[in-house]
Amino acid sequence: MSRFKIRILITCLLTALLLFAWGWQNKTLPPQFTPETHETGAAGSLKKFLKFTEHKSGTEVRVPATNPEVRAEITRKLSILNEILTSKNDNDPRLDTEFKELSAFEKQALQDKYKTIKPENRNERGTLVFLLGRQLDSVEDFDFLKKVVAEAPCTNLLNCNSRPSHPSSHEEGAGEIEVTLEYPQIVALKSLELYLTHHPKTPAITEILKEAINSKNHIASNLALSLNQRFKE
């Protein structure tokens, strides 16, 4: 075999090896349950939870220790969610088929998942708020949205805590960046807006709107102000 052919063979082998390594790194590993349990007062009653570690992010999400079927369903839904978030495909139909009727445990798992997502991942965080805000039927659901609207502003899409990026030479793209910076808060308020159209008298929402109005997220603040005025009567 000539030296030229050997080089081609080596290149192909290296490429195959790289692809294999890439696939291995990105493959979805099954979640690992740790035996440690703790109790929480979520949903008004004490429930036992297991700590649940996602391999890929290395973060913890709680799932109930009691019922294996419930646990399996949460695991399945989190796995689907991870697939959707990784794909960056907001038009994945499973967002509307798998996440429309969430149990209290599933909501808790999604709220835990929210906390594990980096603040800079505005679309991922907003997706979680969207899924949870679509089904508001408990005090915990409203508490979650209240915490979201009260979050400190994200001032830079690459690092929420750093100063805003250098001034633009023109302001053409500032609009969509500004909306994305406040995206989770805007989605929370859009969820409340939808809820208010069906339940205009909801004191819990008035409190959340006050929180949003006083926040430093100025698009969200203006949106909350207009909702407050619209549903005041």
Added chain:
Amino acid sequence: MNILLIIASLTTYIMTAFFLPATSFAFTFDRNVPSAVQVQMTADLAFIKSVKSDNQSDLHKQIFGAVSGDSYSQFFNSRVTAVGLNGCGDSNAVACVIPFYDPSKMWLTKNYIKFSHPQVARMMVVFHESRHTEVRNDNWPHANCPSPFLGTDHKPIRSIWTGADLADQPACDETPFGSYGSSMIMLKNISKYCSNCSDKVKMDASIYADDQFKRIIDQKAIQDIKDDLYRE
């Protein structure tokens, strides 16, 4: 060594071409556009290509035709022939068109994948820029925002980057047919009429369209868009 490099590049090129999702968009990527950017833009355009609807607003019909993937791909293909990599002179930019260099070429920045925008927001930027390729319409130049430029709270609209007032800055449009108008009309139509979009896509499309609408400053243009898209 050179032969090895050529083979490695060729292999990468073939693998990239092989793994990219197929769409009917006709443009070519420059070789220096990172494969992750290529993959994301191709996937985003595949999403836009999949849009279906039985209805559209009048302004949408005038600009794009039907709310459908075929209309959007035809609109894009007839304007953008190549996509390259550029900083676009702005650390916050996602895409731009530089007409004097090549009016049919769109430039993406690495922010296309670095920033966590919703998918329709990325497409809004791409279609906004594609409108700027139109030489026959002087590339749809922006108008200076009015002075004072006030928001719904009657306070000056300021740039979040500089804190500067946007008054007198070329960051507005006086027509529904420019870059801001056409892209917001596209998104608002997707929000209202798309029959195979997820609820999230429709919500996002409405959020970003409503925001871009603020950049339309001519009263007749505002009224035309309200009549077209915001009347119950």
